[in-house]
Amino acid sequence: MNLPYAEPFRIKMVEEIYQSTRAEREQWLKEANYNLFNLKSSHVYIDLLTDSGTGAMSDRQWAALMTGDESYAGSRSFEQLQNTVERITGFKYLLPTHQGRAAENVLFSVLVKEGDVVPGNSHFDTTKGHIEFRKAHAIDCTIDEAFDINDLHPFKGNINLEKLEAVYKNHPKESIPFCLITITCNSSGGQPVSLENMKAVKALSDQYGIPVFFDSARFAENAYFIKKREQGQENRSIKEICKEIFSYGDGMTMSSKKDGLVNIGGFIALNSEEIFRKASNFTIIYEGFITYGGMAGRDMAALAVGLDEATEFAYLESRISQVEYLGNKLIEYGIPVQKPIGGHAVFIDSLNFLPNVSREEYPAQTLGLEIYKEAGIRTVEIGTLLADRDPETRQNRYPKLELVRLAIPRRTYTNNHMDYIATAIKNVYERREEIAKGYKITWEPEILRHFTVQLEKA
Ligand SMILES: Cc1ncc(COP(=O)(O)O)c(/C=N/[C@@H](Cc2ccccc2)C(=O)O)c1O
Numbered sequence: 001m002n003l004p005y006a007e008p009f010r011i012k013m014v015e016e017i018y019q020s021t022r023a024e025r026e027q028w029l030k031e032a033n034y035n036l037f038n039l040k041s042s043h044v045y046i047d048l049l050t051d052s053g054t055g056a057m058s059d060r061q062w063a064a065l066m067t068g069d070e071s072y073a074g075s076r077s078f079e080q081l082q083n084t085v086e087r088i089t090g091f092k093y094l095l096p097t098h099q100g101r102a103a104e105n106v107l108f109s110v111l112v113k114e115g116d117v118v119p120g121n122s123h124f125d126t127t128k129g130h131i132e133f134r135k136a137h138a139i140d141c142t143i144d145e146a147f148d149i150n151d152l153h154p155f156k157g158n159i160n161l162e163k164l165e166a167v168y169k170n171h172p173k174e175s176i177p178f179c180l181i182t183i184t185c186n187s188s189g190g191q192p193v194s195l196e197n198m199k200a201v202k203a204l205s206d207q208y209g210i211p212v213f214f215d216s217a218r219f220a221e222n223a224y225f226i227k228k229r230e231q232g233q234e235n236r237s238i239k240e241i242c243k244e245i246f247s248y249g250d251g252m253t254m255s256s257k258k259d260g261l262v263n264i265g266g267f268i269a270l271n272s273e274e275i276f277r278k279a280s281n282f283t284i285i286y287e288g289f290i291t292y293g294g295m296a297g298r299d300m301a302a303l304a305v306g307l308d309e310a311t312e313f314a315y316l317e318s319r320i321s322q323v324e325y326l327g328n329k330l331i332e333y334g335i336p337v338q339k340p341i342g343g344h345a346v347f348i349d350s351l352n353f354l355p356n357v358s359r360e361e362y363p364a365q366t367l368g369l370e371i372y373k374e375a376g377i378r379t380v381e382i383g384t385l386l387a388d389r390d391p392e393t394r395q396n397r398y399p400k401l402e403l404v405r406l407a408i409p410r411r412t413y414t415n416n417h418m419d420y421i422a423t424a425i426k427n428v429y430e431r432r433e434e435i436a437k438g439y440k441i442t443w444e445p446e447i448l449r450h451f452t453v454q455l456e457k458a
Helices: 022-031 059-066 076-089 100-111 125-132 161-170 195-207 219-229 238-247 273-286 297-310 313-332 363-375 415-430
Strands: 093-097 117-120 137-140 179-182 212-215 251-255 266-270 345-349 380-382 403-407 439-443 454-457
Touching: 022 363, 059 297, 076 093, 076 238, 076 266, 076 297, 093 100, 093 273, 100 125, 100 212, 100 251, 100 266, 100 273, 117 161, 125 137, 161 195, 179 195, 195 212, 195 238, 219 238, 219 313, 266 273, 297 313, 313 345, 313 415, 363 380, 363 403, 363 415, 363 439
Parallel strands: 117 137, 117 179, 179 212, 212 251
Antiparallel strands: 093 266, 251 266, 345 403, 380 403, 439 454
């Protein structure tokens, strides 16, 4: 009999988590203005709000913390990180930042100006926010299959080359600073981009003289899907595939809080010395000197180890199998989810789940609140709230998919927790007809409203 899969690690430290009653949770939601970001972590039993910075570090990463070099300039830890980034990505120049959106802020301060357009697959919230904040426009060229949750296309993060070429033809080259490929594609459900598509995007972009950058938050998970799903890749190592991925780009931004396996950190990595020099000035203004950029030496040391661990097949097989385990349980219960299951999260289609809640009353947010009430599980809305209002018309932008994301932190929960989550969602699904009213906004900020929006029952 074949031996079953099991984690390639054992647990050496645990952190207590707390159960609560439904009555307590209903009160806490009211106090939180029905925004799950406002809950105290001690009021959350299983936290699926994000996979960003919420994973567990390894013993070797904790050991690396003790060796951190906190020198202001020329830190040994920076050198370790720089060598690791170059070895994995091939990019020569490195600028650390305190997290991913800081890397976007620095790089876009150099490359993005008012009136520009930035095509790509689906840009995620802070990335789009940093483009629109500069009065530029993000253009989503994702393949149409990505928006049919039942279509089993293996690479739903792919860019439609006709859509991309139309952008290149309809806008002057000077107003297209770069094409951005997000790997994996968070907004379409943690869906990967194939090597073939990356290669074709790079060739088309070279033809029009447009640079290509990667938003690389979950690049290792993308490489895993390439190895498992793309013809001819099955015998290559994750690290070999990563090197080829980045060979199709001119640079990258990175939120190390995901596939860096650390709790804080980000970076920019580039081949262009000119862009590096210009971005260095903004790093000094916004983040810190260019050999630490808002990160402590110890965090850079832990990140150097984390990047090596995150690009190992055994770890990725374990991490992604757990997400798939939860996704398959929900599919077994008949719950509408984005398929194939994403790399870092399971995404529930709230429009199919709650047909009686109108889009104007934020069905995905409504479902997330019901799941919390049911079992103390925190999720996040990836739908109209996250999509923000149109910068010009200030009208709600209704995305094709109205999703509740169950983001699974790395090396943190067991499959018992996955079973608990699946049962809780099944319970809500069985009473979905009773849920007919959603929520309305009582206050929201100008941009990136989903983090701080305040709501009340409609
Ligand atoms: C593809 C991609 N590119 C850049 C960044 C910015 O990186 P950073 O500034 O956060 O380090 C992110 C952040 N993604 C977080 C954001 C979030 C959303 C909801 C709840 C909590 C957090 C998430 O998906 O969970 C990302 O996904």
